[in-house]
Amino acid sequence: MRNPYLPAWWTSAVVYQIYTRSFSDSTGDGIGDITGVIERLDYLSELGVDVIWLSPIHQSPQHDNGYDISNYRRIDHLYGTEEEFDHLLAEVHRRGMKLIMDLVVNHTSDEHSAFVVSSSSRSNVSRDSYFWRDPRRGFSPDNPGAEPNNWGSIFGGSAWEYDPRTEQYYLHLFSPHQPDLNWESTRVRTRVYEMMNWWLDRGIDGFRMDAINFISKRPTLPDSPVGSGGMYANGAPFYVSGPRVHEFIQEMMRAVFDFRTSEYLVVGETDGVTVEEAVLFTDSLRGELDMVFQFEHMRLDHGPGGKWDHLPMKLRDFKTIANRWQRSLADRGWNSLYVGNHDQPRSVSRFGDDAEYRYESATLWATVIHLQRGTPFIYQGDEIGMTNAGFTSLDQYRDVESLAYYDYAVARGINEEHVLDTLGKVSRDNARTPMQWDDSPNAGFSAGKPWIDVNPNYRSVNAAADRTSEKSIFRYYQRLIQLRHESLVVSLGDFEMLEPNDPQLFAFRRRLGNEELTIMCNVSAGLLPVPAYLGGPELVLGNYREPGDPKVLRPWEARVHRLTRVSPTARV
The missing domain is CATH 3.20.20.80 (Glycosidases)
Incomplete structure (x- = not known):
């Protein structure tokens, strides 16, 4: 632990x-x-x-x-x-x-041994391992449209499947082949x-x-x-x-x-x-x-x-x-x-x-x-x-x-x-x-x-x-992973969203101690001017090989800048 x-x-x-x-x-x-x-x-x-x-x-x-x-x-x-x-x-x-x-x-498969046993009879000791319920009033074998409730399956249709052998329905939030386990048991x-x-x-x-x-x-x-x-x-x-x-x-x-x-x-x-x-x-x-x-x-x-x-x-x-x-x-x-x-x-x-x-x-x-x-x-x-x-x-x-x-x-x-x-x-x-x-x-x-x-x-x-x-x-993924492994500011630093209302710029700041990373991303195929306060003295990572205008992000450009502040106690 x-x-x-x-x-x-x-x-x-x-x-x-x-x-x-x-x-x-x-x-x-x-x-x-x-x-x-x-x-x-x-x-x-x-x-x-x-x-x-x-x-x-x-x-x-x-x-x-x-x-x-x-x-x-x-x-x-x-x-x-x-x-x-x-x-x-x-x-x-x-x-x-x-x-x-x-x-x-x-849920399990309907071929799991627990479900096979549970579905064998109403009186089986494992019946409560799944959700079995009687039909509502109005049910008939020719019209099995009286599910125990009106829930729909995530995969479409009803969340209930009728079992004619025991004349009850079982619950499946996903496919009928995936009956839900009853964790109350x-x-x-x-x-x-x-x-x-x-x-x-x-x-x-x-x-x-x-x-x-x-x-x-x-x-x-x-x-x-x-x-x-x-x-x-x-x-x-x-x-x-x-x-x-x-x-x-x-x-x-x-x-x-x-x-x-x-x-x-x-x-x-x-x-x-x-x-x-x-x-x-x-x-x-x-x-x-x-x-x-x-x-x-x-x-x-x-x-x-x-x-x-x-x-x-x-x-x-x-x-x-x-x-x-x-x-x-x-x-x-x-x-x-x-x-x-x-x-x-x-x-x-x-x-x-x-x-x-x-x-x-x-x-x-x-x-x-x-x-x-x-x-x-x-x-x-x-x-x-x-x-x-x-x-x-x-x-x-x-x-x-x-x-x-x-x-x-x-x-x-x-x-x-x-x-x-x-x-x-x-x-x-x-x-x-x-x-x-x-x-x-x-x-x-x-x-x-x-x-x-x-x-x-x-x-x-x-x-x-x-x-x-x-x-x-x-x-590029290698470099991102290496940055997380080597930099505590990535793994543990504070997060601050920048320019939250800009429809194209995804920018945020990470801070830990004296280290700060600013991340700027142009989520568009056009040129994007960036606020003057963004960036930093050191470009740690970017997805364009050639240097660009520091005031403009190119189409789908991402930049990571680092700023390291000098601690007051370290000054002479």
Whole structure:
């Protein structure tokens, strides 16, 4: 257990997320695997990252690409063997890095033995491991439209699935293949903690906890106010950061981590969390999570209809959110820093210019994220500026959420061309195309046909080409990571947002003791005059090779200046 009064090791660390299925295939079956990860560890070591986060590789029927786990203590054969995982863990540690596992405990697969037993009969002792409820009045076998409440699934449709064998419904906030665990059951919590201890005893260094703030539901599961989503309502008010969530997480930390002498990393995915809740989750004196993923900035390009109602992001809104999270967690708690992961479109396509200024805008957003106060997360491929997939037909998509949206939208008369255009902007598959290693067939990802198409631009956008380019995004990331490792002002300094209302300039200041960094970024394709007070005597880092006018930022230019004040006690 770490000392809550001292800075944790992860304040100066950088985490790299591997979506194993799409990272590197060593067998030629078109699916990334554990040995493929091992073969690329030197690449990650060269980049300079401290922690590797593996998306789920547990045994799974793969209805949601591994986020539907059927056996928590087994590696899925798609990814390799138990021995290969142990080899991976040893090789990660040998290089001085740590490894955390994605862990999904809000729900299981419907093929998990616990659900199979729970669904066998109403009287089974494990029935309360999941949420089973009778239909409402008016139900008949020919018209199973009387769900226990009106909650909608996050993936669309009802959050309830009818089981004719036991004549009850079960709750699934995601896919019907992902039934929600009932954390009110002591049996459920005990088995989860036992499983987590089993993994830590095996040698891993922590967890990224999927949808962890959904684990406590309002016990009565009441109807939710109906919005514009039709017959199914957003039930989030009754399961996001529910009534016992802090109690459950504190119990989990006591049962799994408190007796251990090593320091671990526990990150919570907390969709819908407020800054006030995030402080409670991450205050080191409360004994809960080390940091959380919040999603507020990830919804800035969502219209009134949600993520599929795409709108341009306004920089002032992004800065307002960043400033609020930085200030709110400055004294208690800790931020995670990210703009990309396996559930989001590619950041350079979403927030930058993935054509003319791909290098500049990719490095600009890396600067913005890595130099705030918090722990930065890199999603695989962002360090070489990978872009959205460029898919043009439905048969190229694999994501269960995207396919469900297509069916929903077309059935309601939305133009198919518009639906495909929307998928091209916001589908999760944009981030799940194979890692682009070189310009050989299939981008060097696999000798076989990949499970999902490779982005057509792989011949020009790939790791081999980027690392040798004069404009190398990879090399720029290296310098950012090195700066965090070497400079306490980056990892621990105060944060001050500058020019908060400017629609193009993202500027902020970091201070610690006598050292000060000023970060200036032009989030546009035009020239941008900057206030005279910005800058400093030393240019520490910039994404343009040639010196420019100190009073003007070029298109998508990022600059980092340092000012070191002389301490009065040091003067002669």
